[in-house]
Amino acid sequence: MSEFSPGQRWISDGEAELGLGTVLNGDPRSVTILFSASQETRTYNTRQAPLTRVAFGSGDRVIAADGWQMTVDDSREHQGLIIYLGKDANGDACELPETKLADTMQFDQARDRLLTGQVDRNDWFDLRFRTLHHYQRTEKHPALGFAGPRIDLIPHQLYIADEVARRHAPRVLLADEVGLGKTIEAGLILHRLLLAGRVERALIVVPDSLTHQWLVELLRRFSLSVTLLDESQSQALGEGNPFDSGQIILASQGWLFANPNRQQQALASRFDLLVVDEAHHLDWREDGSGAGYQCVEALAAEIDGLLLLTATPEQMGVESHFARLRLLDPERYHDIARFKEEERHYADVAAAIEALDALPESADARAAIDAVIDDRESQALLATLANAEASDEQRDTARDQLRDALLDRHGTGRVMFRNSRRHVGGFPERRLHTATLALPSAYRRVLRRLERDEDYLDELLIETGLDHPDVLIYPDAMYRELSSDPLNAEDWWHVDPRINWLLEQLSDDSGSGFAGEKVLVIAHHRETAEGVAEGLRTLGGYHAPVFHEDLSLIERDRAAAAFADEEDGCQVLVCSEIGSEGRNFQFCRHLVMFDMPQHPDQLEQRIGRLDRIGQQHAIEIHVPQFEHSPGERLMRWYHEGMDAFSAPHGVGSDLFEAFGDALADALLDDEELDAIISETHAMYTAKLAERNAGRNRLLELNACRPARAARIIDAVRELDADKALPRYVERALDIFGVDSKDIGEGLIHLKPSQQMLDGLPGLAKGEDGFTATYNRDKALARDDVQPLSWEHPLVREMMGRIVDGTMGNTALALFKHPSIPGGRLMAELVFRTHCPAPKRLHLNRFLPPTAVRVLLDESGANLTDKISFTGLGKNLQKVNKSLSRDLIKSRHDQLRGLLDQGESEAERELSSIVEGAETRMRAQLDGELARLNALAEHNPAVRDAELAALESERAALSDAIETTRLRLDAVRVVITVDTDG
Known part of the structure; x- marks a missing residue:
């Protein structure tokens, strides 16, 4: 590698899409390159830099930064920089220093490799062409990013x-x-x-x-x-x-x-x-x-x-x-005041959406809709929908468009997505099981005194350091804090009947117990969870890992993994309240609430650890409670006041805010509690109706639009069923040196061979590799099986190395055919669109690298439409590299001419490719921009920055698409031989 000097032009061997780079600065150890077209800067180690110096030769055409072109005749060097000498488009002599080359130019590696006799294997060329085809197809596929997970x-x-x-x-x-x-x-x-x-x-x-x-x-x-x-x-x-x-x-x-x-x-x-x-x-x-x-x-x-x-x-x-x-x-x-005011109007909008299905028959429905729309387009849709003479198809289209407009324009639907179980459906039943236990004497004597002596609660709060109402709800915590009392000499779990009840349930195989089944136990305090586990171990011989906030992350994961193991794992996991956030235990169906949480949302989070999408069984919720205790009264408030155990409803926070303080004061008084439960249930019913009619209903309608969701799922399934994927992967694995073995039931095992290329994800040399499948259901059923898709890291790595590298960009093969005389030459040229643009534009959704194939015979005749890529490939034979170099050397001038002609042939396809990309981009972004501009007039949740960014993106994409050029990506020389030779 020559010495780096500021201003020199280089390209990245591994990231050709970056465009032409300029040396900014360098020293003996590193060099920094600016790739202006893609707005990227890279710093490389000079000893290992994957860079190639751009140097054009006689006959090459180059483009200046300000757009004019020249044909190179010669060059000279000045202070480490190349100055090209040649003629411009008018035939006038001109000079062009390399610093003035256009950033969008590419160094044509395929051409230079071929003309210097560097050829790859024929199957590499075949894989390269197929990779370009599949890469183009999947990069703009609507399921991109969703088919692989x-x-x-x-x-x-x-x-x-x-x-x-x-x-x-x-x-x-x-x-x-x-x-x-x-x-x-x-x-x-x-x-x-x-x-x-x-x-x-x-x-x-x-x-x-x-x-x-x-x-x-x-x-x-x-x-x-x-x-x-x-x-x-x-x-x-x-x-x-x-x-x-x-x-x-x-x-x-x-x-x-x-x-x-x-x-x-x-x-x-x-x-x-x-x-x-x-x-x-x-x-x-x-x-x-x-x-x-x-x-x-x-x-x-x-x-x-x-x-x-x-x-x-x-x-x-x-x-x-x-x-x-x-x-x-x-x-x-x-x-916040304005925010609260807006929420009051959501019920009208939800009612209008519900009324859409009543048209054209109902005048009341039309009035409800008319009250919340104020633009001409929506009024026109409403008129169509209310017109009894309109066709069913016209009304259906108007109904869908008006529903989408109402959902878009009102509420927080653009910034907040909230689906409820009621809306999604398919969740298991929840079953509540309560067990009423007698208060142990150690707990009872304190509660009885609390009921008799109003001042004792204040004394107890000071003595224990607990908060109110913790001291009432969690008698074991109170017992622990009063451990200096001679009557509290034993560990709390020795005197608490909930431990014996739990042990009985774990061994009960009558159908109402837990025998042989996984059980998640959640308690509010860490000390309670540790005591439960200790009690189960000491009194029943059960090993129950504890999951609480003071464990290290590794210890928590170890406890959760021990519980999840179906064969050798433990039957019981005991969690503190921290266990009710974030963790997924849907493989378990028995939940024991050893005590009650204070907040309704915490209660729902506990149940939600088991009640999740994918749960196959009814959720069995078990609550051991002490008779006539504060804990039992709190449980009654949850059950009778808001039906908290049957399904989530989302109004618990409002109810707790309204009644939490009064409830805490009523935990020792049944009459007072009855009144609070009655008031809570009334508010619960009203709030639920209000939420379901207003914002919650709007959010549910907006959080999943079924028709669009169905289209996305169909797109994913299309890629799931893509028969080209296993064929392509099999070819690629063979070329990259990965052994693939079919082990039955739709599974294959991938293992590195001795010849495997380095750096493939999941396939380190000397290791066993991994098992994979193309079947989504099998991958979901087994965590040890990887799902192979176009998005799998191994597949993307192989495709990336081909698309971005030089593998297979040259080849030479012999072609036998009885109707074609021997000694003839054909050039199979594969051009690829090149359009440097910042990654953030996601240009590939409209214009991914697109291959243009041109097949020429030695006379210059275009045979592309007459001989397909697959048809030609079936009749090719390999040639050793020594003979290949001799054949290429002997046909040098002829090949140069065909390469130039092939470029002209390919250029004829470019305008339609660019026009198609511009059309696709405009169809999507113009429509989206028009929708957002209209929406911004009604819904302030559309940010000005979002509109400006979309307009800027559209302009940048249009500019980038206009600069699209074709470059030679790969070339295969085909020499015909006599069938009897």
Whole structure:
């Protein structure tokens, strides 16, 4: 490699799509290259730089930066830079220094490799052409990013992912109810954005207890490698910014929120997308906010894309919900009073949407719709819908368009997606089982005194340090805090009958017990969970891992894994309250609530660990309760006041805000409790009706539009059933040196061979490889089997090496055919569209690298339409490299002429390719821009920045498409031989 000098032009061997690069600076150890066309800068080690110096020879045509062209006659060097000498389009002599070459030019490696006698294997050329074909087809496929993940094809998840991933720098709140798959939705959005190039780096911030779960889920479901950062890992990385150490960074909220220095480093590292799980924990008030909220607010101001995840957006009240929306768009959500006022009008809009089905018969329905629309287009649709003489097809189309318009233009539907179980359907039944137990004397004596002596509660709160009503609801915690009392000498689990009840259930095989089945036990306090586990071990010999907040992440994962193991795992897992957030235990159907949580949303989170999409059995909820105790009264409030155990309803936060304080005071008084239950149930009924009629109904209708979801699923299934995939993969594996063995039942085992090329994902030399399948259902049923698809990292790596590298871009073969005399020459040329553009534009959805094949005989006749690629390939024979070089050398001048002619033939196809790409781009973006501009007049959730970005994107895409050029990607020389020779 020659010495690097500023101004020299080089190209990247591995990233040809970057375009022509310019040396900015260099030293003996490194060189920095600017690729202006794609707005990228790279720094390379000079000893290992995958770079090729651009040097054109006599006869080559080059383009100047200001657009004029010249044909090179000669060149000279001045201070390390090449100056080309030649003639312009008018035949006038001219000079062009390499610094003035157009950035969009490409160095034609195939041509130079061929003319210097460098040829690859014929099957490599064949694979290259097929790779270009499949790459073009899959890059613009509507299922891109959704076909590869290991997921069930669930409509609402795919709809949300598609809707959000289409947006420029999406900023949304994913607020599906517990168990509906928010993590999967976030993973799908991230996966598609990464494949499309719209996101290059992402920061994921989750509660401490969920870091390893996210790590495993992203790898297992989406094949995404993640860098998990904590303090020890950050320190191990040295003095640099640890957030620069990976493409996808996963950090715990506890660590990041408590460390201002690390927050500044996260801000300094450039991310395109921020994902925050369990976002309802972020504390905000009008008069101030917590450290976590401040951290996320600062990051959200710097990072374009933002996904907030929470199953309980209103757990802390409407102000808390407003705070989440404020993070998404502080300009739109700056006035909480205005926000509350807007929500009051949602019932009218929901009623109008419901009324669409009553037209044209109902005049009342027309009036309900007319009351919430004010634009001519919607009025015209309504007129069509109400016209009794319109055809059924016309009314159906008008109804669909008007429904979409109403959903788009009202409420928080663009920034918040919330599906409910009622709307999604298909969830199992929940069954409540209660067991009434006698209060042990150690608990009873304290409660009886509390009932007699009003002042004793204050004394007990001081003595135990517990909060009210914890001291009443959790008698075991009270017992532990009063351990200095001589009557409390035994461990609490020795005196608590719930332990013996649990042991009896674990051994009961009558059908009402748990014998032989997995059981999840959740208790509020860590100490209670540890005591339950100790009691089960000591009194019954059961090994029950404990999952609580003070365990390390590895210990928590070990406990969860021991519980999940079907063959050798434990029967029982005991969790503290932390176990009711984020973790998925849907393989289990028995939930024991050892005690009651104080907040309705915590109760729902507990049940939601089992009651999830994919649960195959009814959820059996078991509640042991002490007769006439505060815990029993709290359970009655949940059950009788809001029917909390049968299904989630989303109004628990409002009910707790209204009655929480009064309930705490009534836990020792049955009469007072009865009144509160009655009032709670009345408010529950009213709130449920209000929510279902208003915003919740709008959100449900907007969070999954069935027709569009069905189209996405059909697109994914189309790729799932693509018969070309296994044929292509088999060819590629053979060429890349991977052994493939069919092991039956739709499974194959992939293993590195001794000849395997280095660096293939999941296939390290000397290791056993992995088992894979093309069947989605089999991959879902077995975590040890990888789903092979066009998006699998191994397939994408092989395709990427071919598309971006030189493998197979030259070949020479012999062709035997009885009707063609021997000694004739044909040139099979494959040109490819080249259009350098920033990745964020996702140009490939409209114009992926597109192959143009040209087949010429030695006379210049175009045989492309007469002899297909497959037809030609079937009759070819390989030639050794020594003979190939001699044949090419003897036909040098002839080949140069055919290469030039082939370029002219291919250019005839370029205009239609460019026109088609421009048409596809305009059809999508013009329609989207018109829709958003119209929507912005009615719905302030459409950000001005989003509109400006879309307009800028459209203009940039149009400019990029206009600069599309063809470059020679591969060439195969074919020599005919006599059939008897």
